[in-house]
Amino acid sequence: MTNFRRFGQLLAATTVTATVLTGAPAAFAEDSVTFSVSNITDLHGHLANGLNTEEGAQEGDEMGVALLQSLIKKVNEDQNYALTTSGDNVGGSAYISAISGDEYTMDALNAMGVAA
Structure with a gap:
């Protein structure tokens, strides 16, 4: 062998x-505990809502962190969950985050309750 x-x-x-x-x-x-793990990736500091509400969402539109957080809460409604991120949250960031050295992106992730 x-x-x-x-x-x-x-x-x-x-x-x-x-x-x-x-x-x-x-x-x-x-006893057992049921919980959900939601993960985001490749945020790249895209904080602003770029959706066109008149035409509806189109491929490539950015939803921004406020709508992203609302979606995460809706998906995990009525259950315990942990929000994780697998990276690329900063760097190559959109202008709105890049001008602050990605400080606003980090503030948004902390406000969203990223656990890991």
């Missing part, structure tokens, strides 16, 4: 064991 196959088997066995051991306490828990 080659070293590569041996490593693959070891990796698979380790992954399965870790998964089973990590999930075991949850399988025997009497």
